[in-house]
Amino acid sequence: MDDAATEPSMIDLQDVHLTYDGAREVLRGTSFSLRPGDFRFLTGPSGAGKTSLLKLIYAAHFATSGRVEVFGQDLSQTVASALPTLRRRIGVVFQEFRLLDHLTAFENVALPMRVMGQPQNSYRDDVIELLTWVGLGHRIDATPTVLSGGEKQRVALARALVAKPDLILADEPTGNVDPVMGEKIMRLLLELNRLGTAVIVATHDLNLVRGLKQPILRLKDGVTTLHGPMPAEADASAEATEGAGS
Amino acid sequence: MSSTSEAPSVRSGNAPILPENGISGFSLGVVIAVLAFLAGIALTAFFAVDSAVRGWSGELTGSITVQVRGMSAAEIDSSTASALAVLQETVGLSNVAVMPRGEAEALLEPWLGSGNLPADLPMPALVTADVTPELRAALDPLRARLAEDVPGASLNDHGAWTDQLVEAARRMRGLAFLAFCLITAAAASVIVFAARSGLAAHRNIIEVLHLVGATDSFIAGQIGRRYLLLGFAGGATGAFLAWVVTKVLAVVTTDAGGFLPAFSIDTSTALWMLVIPLLLGTLSTVSARIAVMRTLKTDKFV
Structure with missing residues (x-):
């Protein structure tokens, strides 16, 4: 990480405000940065604005004011035609999965490769390997309509990883899986981070955060603060209650 | 990430990204x-x-018709012979022929019915001829000569119809x-x-x-x-x-x-x-x- 500390930021937010419908202010002057190879847990209670913050990074929303810079590009100055290139460098695990119901698990995972114009034989094995790794090797031809919530989440995770992105944004990636699979997913994200991929995991599950020895970006009252890793013996329920009450 | 020892079979591939039925x-x-x-x-x-x-x-501009009228059948026959002579010696005309009386009567049947024409009725004679495009573009001299040499003759080039x-x-x-x-x-x-x-x-x-x-x-x-x-x-x-x-x-x-x-x-x-x-x-x-x-x-x- 020492080398990474000298590298320019991959993400740089400065005094970012985000207001919905001109009234509800979700972010109130948030600032933080992320360098290549960094890992952050983004915590805060439900409704704190974690998902909104991630949406600013993958350019699904735009800040009301302040500066959002991703991969060196100021998103307020970036033309729409440049966004696909930027988004291809980001793998997103959406909280609501956002799978296409008429496509199979294989086709959903392969979607980022198809939109990049890659021939199927160049990614076919990778897609199968990813689906097998997340425990869906037997559900490759199944459509999301017949998959459980946990299975959909794993397909969404595989889709986020298939294009080998520089940055992974995971919004509650373990919200619908059992603890064993949840731990497996977290270990995968940590392994990808160890190989150089920057990762932000948004979660309100502090039991997940505890003991993984990764920095925490806490979102409270529309402002983020950076904290060190949560000790394994910390009282996660107290932390969660504090966040929820703020 | 572990590698797969045995790749599962995949039936799905490049299905349309947008639903078929929507x-x-x-x-x-x-x-x-x-x-x-x-x-x-x-x-x-x-x-x-x-x-x-x-x-x-093609049909109408490629032919002309000369109608020969007269007070009696003899006068019509005489004028028709004159008209034939003029037409046959005119350069640019071919297939000059007098329409048989039977065919001429058939043309009138829609108006007069069949068999209602007296045999001695002085029916105008019709002389048809094929005309070259060059002559058709300059028919006035022929029209003038017919008027001069053949009393009762009139040349019809179907121009009004055609146009x-x-x-x-x-x-x-x-x-x-x-x-x-x-x-x-x-x-x-x-x-x-x-x-x-x-x-x-x-x-x-x-x-x-x-x-x-x-x-x-x-x-x-x-x-x-x-x-x-x-x-x-x-x-x-x-x-x-x-x-x-x-x-x-x-x-x-x-x-x-x-x-x-x-x-x-x-x-x-x-x-x-x-x-x-x-x-x-x-x-x-x-x-x-x-x-x-x-x-x-x-x-x-x-």
């Missing part, structure tokens, strides 16, 4: 087919009228082509409307595609390809139906044996029918692509 359904295919059918009929009408114009012009018929047919041909263009424009409008509606109906899919890095051009290409197939299939169906109907109409109009041109379809017209599916396929994909690109730029898609 953006372009059966109903839209029917509409395209109907428009293609109408376009086919309009196209056939255009070529039928065009063919008729050529036929009429009126050709003008009327030219307008009909223009109307048929206008109808074809309007039908084609209607097809383009339907496609644009359907593409925009489909885009709105599949907004969630479009947003996912954007979020995984799809360009507007990629999305427009996916939708455009769908409409290419739809336009081609609908166009082919409609053109085939138009061809069948035209064949039936050709039989009906031929049996009628009327003055109007037969609603027939020759080889060249049949080949033009093949243009309809190609035209509608191309028009559909281009219209859809333009509509999608514009909508993605102006609407607030992620």
Whole structure:
């Protein structure tokens, strides 16, 4: 990480405000940065604005004011035609999965490769390997309509990883899986981070955060603060209650 | 990540990224087919009228008729012989012949009925001849000579008929082509409307595609390809139906044996029918692509 500390930021937010419908202010002057190879847990209670913050990074929303810079590009100055290139460098695990119901698990995972114009034989094995790794090797031809919530989440995770992105944004990636699979997913994200991929995991599950020895970006009252890793013996329920009450 | 020791079988592959039944359904295919059918009929009408114009012009401008009138049959016979002599020595005329009295009487039957003409009625004689285009363009000297040498003779070059018929047919041909263009424009409008509606109906899919890095051009290409197939299939169906109907109409109009041109379809017209599916396929994909690109730029898609 020492080398990474000298590298320019991959993400740089400065005094970012985000207001919905001109009234509800979700972010109130948030600032933080992320360098290549960094890992952050983004915590805060439900409704704190974690998902909104991630949406600013993958350019699904735009800040009301302040500066959002991703991969060196100021998103307020970036033309729409440049966004696909930027988004291809980001793998997103959406909280609501956002799978296409008429496509199979294989086709959903392969979607980022198809939109990049890659021939199927160049990614076919990778897609199968990813689906097998997340425990869906037997559900490759199944459509999301017949998959459980946990299975959909794993397909969404595989889709986020298939294009080998520089940055992974995971919004509650373990919200619908059992603890064993949840731990497996977290270990995968940590392994990808160890190989150089920057990762932000948004979660309100502090039991997940505890003991993984990764920095925490806490979102409270529309402002983020950076904290060190949560000790394994910390009282996660107290932390969660504090966040929820703020 | 562990590698797989035995790769599972995969049946799925490059399924259409947009659902089959949403953006372009059966109903839209029917509409395209109907428009293609109408376009086919309009196209056939255009070529039928065009063919008729050529036929009429060729028949009427390629011949002249000299009518010889007189007070008695003897006078008519004498004048007819003079007219024949003048016409036969005129350069540019051929097949000069006097129409037999029987044929001349047959021309009057629609008005006077059969067998109602007295044998001694001094019926005008008709002398017909084929004329070259050069002579037809300068008939005045011949007309003057006939007036001078053959009393009671008048030359008819069918000019009045020809000009009126050709003008009327030219307008009909223009109307048929206008109808074809309007039908084609209607097809383009339907496609644009359907593409925009489909885009709105599949907004969630479009947003996912954007979020995984799809360009507007990629999305427009996916939708455009769908409409290419739809336009081609609908166009082919409609053109085939138009061809069948035209064949039936050709039989009906031929049996009628009327003055109007037969609603027939020759080889060249049949080949033009093949243009309809190609035209509608191309028009559909281009219209859809333009509509999608514009909508993605102006609407607030992620």
